[in-house]
Amino acid sequence: MRILVVEDEHKVAKALKEGLEGEHYDVDVAHTGEDAFFRVNTEQFDMILLDLNLPGRSGMEILKTIRKRGVETPVLLLTARDAVEDRVAGLNSGADDYLVKPFAFTELLARIRALLRRGRAAETLHLCIADLDMDLVTRKLTRSGKAIEVTTREFEILEFMLRHQGQVIMRDMMAREVWKESARGTPINNVIDVHIARLRRKIDQDQTVKLIHTVRGVGFMLREGEP
Numbered sequence: 096m097r098i099l100v101v102e103d104e105h106k107v108a109k110a111l112k113e114g115l116e117g118e119h120y121d122v123d124v125a126h127t128g129e130d131a132f133f134r135v136n137t138e139q140f141d142m143i144l145l146d147l148n149l150p151g152r153s154g155m156e157i158l159k160t161i162r163k164r165g166v167e168t169p170v171l172l173l174t175a176r177d178a179v180e181d182r183v184a185g186l187n188s189g190a191d192d193y194l195v196k197p198f199a200f201t202e203l204l205a206r207i208r209a210l211l212r213r214g215r216a217a218e219t220l221h222l223c224i225a226d227l228d229m230d231l232v233t234r235k236l237t238r239s240g241k242a243i244e245v246t247t248r249e250f251e252i253l254e255f256m257l258r259h260q261g262q263v264i265m266r267d268m269m270a271r272e273v274w275k276e277s278a279r280g281t282p283i284n285n286v287i288d289v290h291i292a293r294l295r296r297k298i299d300q301d302q303t304v305k306l307i308h309t310v311r312g313v314g315f316m317l318r319e320g321e322p
């Protein structure tokens with residue numbers, strides 16, 4: 096389980112990271128709103144611990160923007176004792192729960208476990224765009240009800256694209272998230288392009304509405320019609 100801790104106070108962030116790692120969570124820390132926003136848009140987390148009081152882009156702004164973009168990762172807000180209005184606004188803006196600082200670590204753990212349980216229960220079993228449907232349980236792919244055979248890798252690529260539909264997907268994002276290649280690894284742009292071309296043939300050939308689009312010089316986008 097991977098948790099993103101968004102907290103500008105380094106001491107607090109470090110304590111949270113160490114405590115949660117002690118409970119066998121994978122923990123990443125973002126110290127600014129900008130960094131948090133970037134991470135949420137390019138990586139997958141199971142939960143976000145979000146401090147509302149951040150310099151620059153505020154926690155509330157981040158929350159609203161990621162929810163608007165369809166990111167459904169559970170968000171647990173960390174708020175100041177006197178900021179009751181913030182808590183209400185946070186919950187109205189798509190936060191799942193909040194915790195008032197200072198809090199007991201055991202309380203934090205209990206909230207995290209509860210949210211992760213809830214998250215799993217509500218996990219999506221299908222991803223879709225237009226008439227393309229991906230069943231994550233049976234791993235079957237159909238377009239207009241007709242089965243499409245894809246390889247495991249193609250399935251993973253398409254799953255990643257479906258989870259980020261409407262967004263520009265850069266090749267290095269795909270390399271990192273699908274192939275698990277770090278930035279230092281050999282560039283695999285050609286490999287990615289070959290897979291995308293193959294997926295395109297399987298999904299878009301002979302279809303009036305194209306779903307996979309090239310964003311020139313940047314990467315790809317999955318959406319209904321031209322971007």
Ligand code: CA
Pocket residue numbers: 102103104146147148149
């Ligand atoms: Ca803070």
